[in-house]
Amino acid sequence: MAAPVPQMLTANRLIDGEVLYWHDGNWVSDFARGDVFDDPKAAEAALEAAKAFMRDNIVVAAYLFDVRRTANGVEPVKEREIIRAAGPSNRTDTGKQAGLGPQEPKDIPPIQL
Amino acid sequence: MYRYDEFDAKMVRERAEQFRYQVERRIKGELTEDEFKPLRLKNGLYLQLHSYMLRIAVPYGTLAQRQMRQLAFIARKYDRGYGHFTTRTNMQFHWPRLKDVPDILHHLADVEMHCIQTSGNCVRNVTADHFAGAIAGELEDPRPISEIIRQYSSFHPEFNYLPRKFKIAVSATKEDRAAVKWHDIGIEIIKNDAGEIGYRVFVGGGMGRTPYVALEIGHFVSKTDILAYIEAILRVYNEYGRRDNIHKARVKILVHQLGADEFRRQVEVEFAEIKKTGTLQLPPEELKRIEAYFAPPAFEDLPDESPEFDAAVKADKDFANWAKTNLTPHRARGYAIATISLKNIGMTTGDISADQMDGVAQIMDDFGFTEVRVSHEQNLVFPHVRKKDLPAVFARLKALDLATANAGLITDIICCPGLDYCDLANARSIPISMAIQKRFADLERQHDLGEIKIKMSGCINACGHHHAGHIGILGVDKKGVEFYQIQLGGSGAEDASVGEIMGPGFGKDEIVDAIERVVDAYVKLREPGERLLDTYRRVGMTPFKNMVYREQMHAAY
Numbered sequence: 001m002a003a004p005v006p007q008m009l010t011a012n013r014l015i016d017g018e019v020l021y022w023h024d025g026n027w028v029s030d031f032a033r034g035d036v037f038d039d040p041k042a043a044e045a046a047l048e049a050a051k052a053f054m055r056d057n058i059v060v061a062a063y064l065f066d067v068r069r070t071a072n073g074v075e076p077v078k079e080r081e082i083i084r085a086a087g088p089s090n091r092t093d094t095g096k097q098a099g100l101g102p103q104e105p106k107d108i109p110p111i112q113l
Numbered sequence: 114m115y116r117y118d119e120f121d122a123k124m125v126r127e128r129a130e131q132f133r134y135q136v137e138r139r140i141k142g143e144l145t146e147d148e149f150k151p152l153r154l155k156n157g158l159y160l161q162l163h164s165y166m167l168r169i170a171v172p173y174g175t176l177a178q179r180q181m182r183q184l185a186f187i188a189r190k191y192d193r194g195y196g197h198f199t200t201r202t203n204m205q206f207h208w209p210r211l212k213d214v215p216d217i218l219h220h221l222a223d224v225e226m227h228c229i230q231t232s233g234n235c236v237r238n239v240t241a242d243h244f245a246g247a248i249a250g251e252l253e254d255p256r257p258i259s260e261i262i263r264q265y266s267s268f269h270p271e272f273n274y275l276p277r278k279f280k281i282a283v284s285a286t287k288e289d290r291a292a293v294k295w296h297d298i299g300i301e302i303i304k305n306d307a308g309e310i311g312y313r314v315f316v317g318g319g320m321g322r323t324p325y326v327a328l329e330i331g332h333f334v335s336k337t338d339i340l341a342y343i344e345a346i347l348r349v350y351n352e353y354g355r356r357d358n359i360h361k362a363r364v365k366i367l368v369h370q371l372g373a374d375e376f377r378r379q380v381e382v383e384f385a386e387i388k389k390t391g392t393l394q395l396p397p398e399e400l401k402r403i404e405a406y407f408a409p410p411a412f413e414d415l416p417d418e419s420p421e422f423d424a425a426v427k428a429d430k431d432f433a434n435w436a437k438t439n440l441t442p443h444r445a446r447g448y449a450i451a452t453i454s455l456k457n458i459g460m461t462t463g464d465i466s467a468d469q470m471d472g473v474a475q476i477m478d479d480f481g482f483t484e485v486r487v488s489h490e491q492n493l494v495f496p497h498v499r500k501k502d503l504p505a506v507f508a509r510l511k512a513l514d515l516a517t518a519n520a521g522l523i524t525d526i527i528c529c530p531g532l533d534y535c536d537l538a539n540a541r542s543i544p545i546s547m548a549i550q551k552r553f554a555d556l557e558r559q560h561d562l563g564e565i566k567i568k569m570s571g572c573i574n575a576c577g578h579h580h581a582g583h584i585g586i587l588g589v590d591k592k593g594v595e596f597y598q599i600q601l602g603g604s605g606a607e608d609a610s611v612g613e614i615m616g617p618g619f620g621k622d623e624i625v626d627a628i629e630r631v632v633d634a635y636v637k638l639r640e641p642g643e644r645l646l647d648t649y650r651r652v653g654m655t656p657f658k659n660m661v662y663r664e665q666m667h668a669a670y
Contacts, residue, residue: 015140016210017164057142061160078593079541080532084162088533090461090543094193094208095163 011062031085133215157228173241174202174487178474185470236266243488247496255283276354277362294609317368320575328373345383415447425504435518453493463491531571538571540588540595581605634660
């Protein structure tokens with residue numbers, strides 16, 4: 001049997017839509033800091049844990065996606081996730097690639113409505 | 114242009130406030146995402162690939178300078194300094210934060226704008242000919258009836274949960290610039306033998322995975338009856354449109370299954386019922402009241418010739434090139450319609466920066482323009498420019514990097530945001546469009562090739578109208594890799610037709626070469642005066658296909 005494809009876990013932050021990656025039981029903005037699951041069971045367990053964040057209205061639309069290990073590090077398999085991790089390929093002045101600053105969850109200012 | 118009355122203003126303001134509380138309840142956890150999603154979509158708010166996306170309605174593509182300035186303000190304060198004009202003449206912001214959207218809606222309400230019904234299974238933003246009120250040969254301005262349909266369909270309780278979205282467009286000349294036959298309802302303003310103005314009504318056009326050109330259902334609907342007739346169509350659709358299968362839910366499926374005669378019969382039964390009640394008759398005085406908002410500016414009595422214009426054509430090659438493609442004859446003497454291309458070579462189709470928005474508004478102030486139009490081809494239009502002002506307007510546009518001379522040429526590509534932004538896309542479209550523009554950047558070559566409409570979508574939903582392109586390009590996902598199919602022979606104009614798929618697709622590094630081979634084939638095959646579309650219609654697919662795939666086949670063997 002072929003070795004399972006490594007996976008990562010992602011979601012969007014509810015309050016601003018920021019793309020997040022699962023890391024050590026919480027979320028980070030930076031793809032490179034996201035946990036890579038070689039074991040499908042561990043990936044599923046992380047997705048299960050992520051559901052608590054959805055219930056608590058921190059994130060929406062959590063899902064697993066395939067990645068591969070290359071000489072340059074971990075990369076998403078699909079173009080969609082490559083673009084999602086970097087930002088629009090037509091405008092490198094936007095998205096994470098522009099270095100506009102990932103906001104870690106702790107950095108979210110109090111909600112003023 | 115139209116100004117809100119107290120009812121419009123109240124309705125839009127209340128909606129913004131309602132959304133504020135809906136967002137608050139969502140963030141506090143009183144609404145789940147499943148409960149909140151239909152509410153945000155009804156306010157044009159999507160969750161896309163990188164972030165939320167807010168779609169703002171620009172009814173029949175008409176904007177005043179205060180609205181353009183407000184969009185610039187929103188782009189700077191709440192987004193990333195730019196916006197994107199879509200093929201429904203709307204503006205999309207790609208980076209708003211959920212918590213800011215209620216404030217954005219209030220800023221929009223301040224200038225009589227909103228996001229209502231820019232998403233969801235309801236009647237969407239009504240579009241119209243972007244040359245409305247300016248073009249020669251127009252029977253009447255299509256925007257008053259568009260505005261009346263907008264008012265009639267906004268929050269219409271019976272049609273807020275249609276089987277699927279519903280799009281209406283209106284045109285008023287023989288030449289169709291609003292792609293009416295590609296709409297759920299397309300309305301063509303016509304005159305009958307008695308000299309009365311009325312409407313020819315097409316139903317069941319649409320793109321997506323099942324492309325159809327609309328069928329003529331109403332041959333001549335009178336002005337007073339048009340809302341009753343639209344309501345009859347919507348009722349038949351609401352009752353019999355499929356709700357069990359999202360891919361078969363648009364009215365095009367119902368119309369083409371029943372055929373024009375049976376669909377018309379059913380519409381006429383409903384129409385007779387509505388007429389019996391005597392309701393939904395458009396009062397002439399109300400029509401007049403709305404028409405008055407769209408009255409053209411008082412045109413000066415100017416000579417047709419302008420020495421300033423003629424001198425600039427002689428002295429400035431860039432201006433001459435721009436005048437050649439981006440100007441359209443105006444119905445008033447001494448005036449012209451100017452198209453502002455949002456297709457700079459190598460830039461993103463339809464994108465406009467906040468500074469450019471402000472710059473356009475400033476030009477409007479300085480030259481006394483009361484409005485600018487957004488076209489479904491993702492360009493802007495100044496509808497009424499004095500010919501003698503054109504050199505100065507051009508210079509100002511040039512300073513804003515908005516003076517690309519390519520309207521109607523091969524680099525004037527319609528293109529959806531694709532996989533660079535869109536959650537539904539299968540492949541990128543913007544970078545391909547940019548690469549095609551660069552390949553054909555040579556203006557002399559563009560002029561030699563004449564009118565070629567390339568339209569490109571990053572998925573089968575066809576926001577980039579690829580079925581209606583002389584050359585259509587569809588991005589697909591082939592085992593995780595971007596692939597591109599070519600279609601030929603589509604048209605979004607009065608001679609509407611669905612493009613035909615040429616054959617196997619091309620990888621992202623091959624597609625630009627393939628498009629160039631299509632164009633080279635056209636150059637070899639064309640007869641004098643033929644556009645690419647004409648040549649294709651005369652010779653068919655085979656000669657194109659042979660020339661486009663030949664090199665590949667050589668490479669393969």
